[in-house]
Amino acid sequence: xxxNNPHISVKTIILALSLCLCFSIFSFxxxxxxxxxxxxxxxxxxxxxxxxxxxxxxxxAVSAIDLDGTVPVLxxxxxxxxxxxxxxxxxxxxxxxxxxxxxxxxxTVRIIASDGVLADTVTVAIAVNDITVFRTYRLSVLVxxxxxxxxxxxxxxxxxxxxxxxxxxxxxxxxxxxAVGRATEMGKPVLFIPGISDIDDIxxxxxxxxxxxxxxxxAQYETPLYVPVRYPMILxxxxxxxxxxxxxxxxxxxxxxxxxxxxxxxxxxxxATVNGMMMRDKPAANIYMGxxxxxxxxxxxxxxxxxxxxxxxxxxxxxxxxxxxxxxxxLMGEELYAASSYLSHEPLxxxxxxxxxxxxxxxxxxxxxxxxxxxxxxxxxxxxxxxxP
Amino acid sequence: xxxxxxxxxxxxxxxxxQDVVLQWVTIVSGFTLVLGVFSIVRVNGRAVTRRSExxxxxxxxxxxxxxxxxxxxxPVSANTTFGRVFYSIFPQxxxxxxxxxxxxxxxxxxxxxxxxxxxxxxxxxxxxxxSAAYRAFRARSADATLLLLTAIIVMLWRVPMGxxxxxxxxxxxxxxxxxxxxxxxxxxxxRGIIIGAALGAASMSLRVMxxxxxxxxxxx
Numbered sequence: 378x379x380x381n382n383p384h385i386s387v388k389t390i391i392l393a394l395s396l397c398l399c400f401s402i403f404s405f406x407x408x409x410x411x412x413x414x415x416x417x418x419x420x421x422x423x424x425x426x427x428x429x430x431x432x433x434x435x436x437x438a439v440s441a442i443d444l445d446g447t448v449p450v451l452x453x454x455x456x457x458x459x460x461x462x463x464x465x466x467x468x469x470x471x472x473x474x475x476x477x478x479x480x481x482x483x484x485t486v487r488i489i490a491s492d493g494v495l496a497d498t499v500t501v502a503i504a505v506n507d508i509t510v511f512r513t514y515r516l517s518v519l520v521x522x523x524x525x526x527x528x529x530x531x532x533x534x535x536x537x538x539x540x541x542x543x544x545x546x547x548x549x550x551x552x553x554x555x556a557v558g559r560a561t562e563m564g565k566p567v568l569f570i571p572g573i574s575d576i577d578d579i580x581x582x583x584x585x586x587x588x589x590x591x592x593x594x595x596a597q598y599e600t601p602l603y604v605p606v607r608y609p610m611i612l613x614x615x616x617x618x619x620x621x622x623x624x625x626x627x628x629x630x631x632x633x634x635x636x637x638x639x640x641x642x643x644x645x646x647x648x649a650t651v652n653g654m655m656m657r658d659k660p661a662a663n664i665y666m667g668x669x670x671x672x673x674x675x676x677x678x679x680x681x682x683x684x685x686x687x688x689x690x691x692x693x694x695x696x697x698x699x700x701x702x703x704x705x706x707x708l709m710g711e712e713l714y715a716a717s718s719y720l721s722h723e724p725l726x727x728x729x730x731x732x733x734x735x736x737x738x739x740x741x742x743x744x745x746x747x748x749x750x751x752x753x754x755x756x757x758x759x760x761x762x763x764x765x766p
Numbered sequence: 767x768x769x770x771x772x773x774x775x776x777x778x779x780x781x782x783x784q785d786v787v788l789q790w791v792t793i794v795s796g797f798t799l800v801l802g803v804f805s806i807v808r809v810n811g812r813a814v815t816r817r818s819e820x821x822x823x824x825x826x827x828x829x830x831x832x833x834x835x836x837x838x839x840x841p842v843s844a845n846t847t848f849g850r851v852f853y854s855i856f857p858q859x860x861x862x863x864x865x866x867x868x869x870x871x872x873x874x875x876x877x878x879x880x881x882x883x884x885x886x887x888x889x890x891x892x893x894x895x896x897s898a899a900y901r902a903f904r905a906r907s908a909d910a911t912l913l914l915l916t917a918i919i920v921m922l923w924r925v926p927m928g929x930x931x932x933x934x935x936x937x938x939x940x941x942x943x944x945x946x947x948x949x950x951x952x953x954x955x956x957r958g959i960i961i962g963a964a965l966g967a968a969s970m971s972l973r974v975m976x977x978x979x980x981x982x983x984x985x986x
Binding site for chain 2: 431432478479507508509510511512515518519522525526529533575577579580582583585586589590608609610612613614617618635638639640642643644645646648649657671672674675677678681692694695697699701702703709710711712713714715717718721725726729730732733736737740
């Protein structure tokens with residue numbers, strides 16, 4: 378019998394619509410699932426089985442993409458000591474492993490790429506090899522050292538044999554004696570700062586060597602010399618240097634132990650003290666030779682305001698512009714290390730300078746060769762020679 | 767130290783020598799701090815006793831050295847022998863003032879005197895840079911004019927307003943400035959100086975190790 382009851386039809390329709398609505402809401406609520414239907418695809422750049430020597434660094438790059446358009450989150454498990462994993466937040470990541478000398482053995486790291494619901498993993502097996510007694514991967518450094526040492530010793534030997542070696546004039550170093558002479562005429566002291574780094578910095582050693590030369594000149598002219606230092610080790614070394622200089626010119630009676638004085642251990646406390654010395658004592662000549670940092674301009678500008686002639690020398694390229702702007706003469710980089718030899722006029726020391734210049738020529742030639750080879754994409758072997766792990 | 771660079775520290779004593787020597791250096795450096803304190807006290811103390819010019823400031827220097835050092839060295843508890851003796855004389859409630867922990871005299875002096883003064887000195891650097899730039903950037907010669915123009919362009923690029931102004935002339939002008947001036951000329955010259963300085967340092971080190979250069983030790 379045909380059912381012609383319209384109410385049942387309306388109810389059915391309403392029930393069907395309700396079910397459709399519920400299904401739609403349910404589907405909407407579950408939309409991430411409907412978006413994330415593809416798991417991320419994680420790939421390793423390179424082999425999954427790697428080996429590395431102790432003391433070296435291994436970088437493993439991974440890349441993950443998700444066809445659903447999300448950026449997968451990368452994490453790593455079973456990380457051992459000396460390992461860091463970095464997720465660059467763009468689907469790229471890198472594992473950096475620098476095994477120490479006690480980490481010989483086999484390791485396994487699991488890298489996971491996840492979009493919040495689905496994930497992909499890659500397992501990397503790393504074997505750390507125990508190296509032998511001698512680190513052969515640093516052989517290139519040894520070869521370079523031998524070439525460098527050989528050149529310096531050869532030129533030193535030639536200098537000892539009386540061969541004339543030309544060294545170009547460095548105006549900044551020539552001005553040191555002139556500056557001390559100016560201070561003597563004005564009856565004002567000379568201020569010398571051997572840098573603000575400790576004695577383990579070669580720039581400080583260079584500064585102390587120049588201090589010895591300057592102290593000889595001030596001892597001869599009987600010009601007061603002030604040497605404020607930041608570290609007690611420099612205090613001890615500086616006092617020895619200055620005392621010896623006064624002894625050598627026969628003026629030990631005028632030597633004052635407090636010529637070299639420890640002022641402060643903090644960088645800006647040292648700077649404030651030296652600035653105060655400059656403004657009160659108004660030295661006629663300020664000589665800055667050594668390692669300087671942020672205080673370089675503070676010192677140089679204050680010295681300029683005090684009316685001093687200023688000669689600076691540092692091997693820090695970031696401080697050179699400040700010294701060039703504020704000082705009368707500036708020794709740049711290698712000129713600082715050459716100053717002591719230059720002031721001594723000893724052929725033996727000048728021979729060392731010539732040897733250094735010879736090696737510089739070799740380096741420039743290698744740079745030019747490297748530029749040409751890299752332009753033709755054939756210079757990787759040359760670049761690797763100069764990479765020291 | 768040079769030789770230890772090439773040997774495996776796990777297998778050879780000479781490979782470990784670098785760490786051992788560095789420990790010795792740290793220990794010896796600690797003893798030389800005493801020399802520094804003696805120097806400060808002697809130089810400033812002499813000025814105070816003679817009532818030289820500005821002697822109150824020199825007295826303040828000496829007082830400051832001990833005002834920070836002594837409270838930091840006093841015991842913070844009665845757990846040690848010295849602590850037991852000290853706190854048998856002084857009240858235990860004073861323990862929070864000593865040592866270097868939060869709330870101690872040392873901590874207060876560092877946070878409220880030392881740090882602000884250092885930060886002030888560092889902040890003054892900006893004004894010194896302006897003063898030095900005003901003096902140095904003059905169009906006296908062709909080189910100086912080139913320096914002046916380059917400085918103007920780089921200074922414009924470094925501030926947000928300047929960068930926005932440069933972008934009026936082209937969206938990629940700041941990027942070109944970064945590429946050609948900062949990462950091009952600037953880096954090239956710095957690398958040249960660094961190479962020269964590194965060779966000079968190596969040469970100086972060699973002269974020092976071989977005993978050719980002895981002036982730094984006080985020997986001619």
